[in-house]
Amino acid sequence: MADTPIIGFIGLGVMGSGMCANVVRKHGGPVHAFDMSAEALDIQAQGGAIAAASVTDVAKAAAVIFLSLPGGKQVASVCAEIAAHAAPGTTVVDLSTTSVAEARQVAAMLAEKGMHFADAPVARTRQAAIDGTLSIMVGAPDALFDRLKPLIGYMGSDVTHCGDVGCGQVVKLINNTLLFEQVAAIAEMMVVAERAGVTRTKLIEAVSLGSGDSFALRNHATKAMAPNIFPEKAFPSPYVLKDIGYTIELAESMGVAPNLPRLTATYYQAAINAGIGQEYFPAIIKLIGTGEDHEAASARGNDRP
Incomplete structure (x- = not known):
C-alpha cells in the first residue's frame, strides 16, 4: 500500500457523510466518493472529494475503498462489483454493521481476487462521525491493521484492533x-x-x-x-x-x-x-x-x- 494511497468512499448516508468529509479533509491524496444520492455526493464534492459516477469508477481508481452501507446484503453486492473491477492488492474497509459470517464471506471472495478486506464497524453518534471522534472496532490481520490504522484514524479517536477479519463485527x-x-x-x-x-x-x-x-x-x-x-x-x-x-x-x-x-x-x-x-x-x-x-x-x- 502506498504511503498516500488514493482512497475511495462509497455510502454517504447519516454516518458515511461525516466520515467521508473527515477523510477528504485529512487525507493528503485524492478521495473518490460515490452515493446513489446526487445531493449527498454533491455535498462531498463541494468539500473536495472527486465525484464518481459509479461503484465501478471508484473500484478502478482507488487503492483503499471505505464502505458505509445499510447492511450485509448491500456490502456483498458492492464488494462483488469491486472484485470485478479493482486491481489486485486493493483493500476494502467496511465501516458498516453486518453479520460476522457475511464479513468473512466477503473477505474470502475478495481474497480470491488478490484483494484485502477489513471489517471496521463504528460506534457513537452522527455528531461523532462529523467530529471524527468515532469508536472504530477493526477486524484484520496484524500487518493490514498497522497499514490501515492511520487512515481509519481520520474518522475515529478510538481505533481498536479486535482480532482477525470478522472480530470487529x-x-x-x-x-x-x-x-x-x-x-x-x-x-x-x-x-x-x-x-x-x-x-x-x-x-x-x-x-x-x-x-x-x-x-x-x-x-x-x-x-x-x-x-x-x-x-x-x-x-x-x-x-x-x-x-x-x-x-x-x-x-x-x-x-x-x-x-x-x-x-x-x-x-x-x-x-x-x-x-x-x-x-x-x-x-x-x-x-x-x-x-x-x-x-x-x-x-x-x-x-x-
Missing part, C-alpha cells in the same frame, strides 16, 4: 446489543419509578451516582427518555432488530442461547407494530407507559428479527 454487535438491552431495562424501571412518585430526571440523577450508572442512562435516558424526545431521523427500531438479529445468529453459531437478546427484541418489534418504529429507538418507553404487554404486542408481528 463481533465486538460491534455485542456493544450494540448490550446498549439495546440496557435501554429496555431503563425504560421499564423509569416507568416503575415514575408511577411510584420519582420523576425521570430525579431517577437519572440518583442512579447515576450509584452502581446502576451506565452510558445508556447518562445519554439515552437523559437526552431522549426523560424529555420524551424521539426524532425520526435517528436510529430507529428496524435498525435495532437488524443488529440484534446478527447477534442472535452469532450467539447460536457459538453454542450460546441468546435469551436476553431475544427478549429485548420483543420491545423493538412491538414498537414497529405500534407504529412508532421509525422514532429513535428509546421510544419503546412509550409502550411500557401504556401498560401493554410488550411480548403480546410483539407476537402480533414477527418476534424474531
Whole structure:
C-alpha cells in the first residue's frame, strides 16, 4: 500500500457523510466518493472529494475503498462489483454493521481476487462521525491493521484492533446489543419509578451516582427518555432488530442461547407494530407507559428479527 494511497468512499448516508468529509479533509491524496444520492455526493464534492459516477469508477481508481452501507446484503453486492473491477492488492474497509459470517464471506471472495478486506464497524453518534471522534472496532490481520490504522484514524479517536477479519463485527454487535438491552431495562424501571412518585430526571440523577450508572442512562435516558424526545431521523427500531438479529445468529453459531437478546427484541418489534418504529429507538418507553404487554404486542408481528 502506498504511503498516500488514493482512497475511495462509497455510502454517504447519516454516518458515511461525516466520515467521508473527515477523510477528504485529512487525507493528503485524492478521495473518490460515490452515493446513489446526487445531493449527498454533491455535498462531498463541494468539500473536495472527486465525484464518481459509479461503484465501478471508484473500484478502478482507488487503492483503499471505505464502505458505509445499510447492511450485509448491500456490502456483498458492492464488494462483488469491486472484485470485478479493482486491481489486485486493493483493500476494502467496511465501516458498516453486518453479520460476522457475511464479513468473512466477503473477505474470502475478495481474497480470491488478490484483494484485502477489513471489517471496521463504528460506534457513537452522527455528531461523532462529523467530529471524527468515532469508536472504530477493526477486524484484520496484524500487518493490514498497522497499514490501515492511520487512515481509519481520520474518522475515529478510538481505533481498536479486535482480532482477525470478522472480530470487529463481533465486538460491534455485542456493544450494540448490550446498549439495546440496557435501554429496555431503563425504560421499564423509569416507568416503575415514575408511577411510584420519582420523576425521570430525579431517577437519572440518583442512579447515576450509584452502581446502576451506565452510558445508556447518562445519554439515552437523559437526552431522549426523560424529555420524551424521539426524532425520526435517528436510529430507529428496524435498525435495532437488524443488529440484534446478527447477534442472535452469532450467539447460536457459538453454542450460546441468546435469551436476553431475544427478549429485548420483543420491545423493538412491538414498537414497529405500534407504529412508532421509525422514532429513535428509546421510544419503546412509550409502550411500557401504556401498560401493554410488550411480548403480546410483539407476537402480533414477527418476534424474531
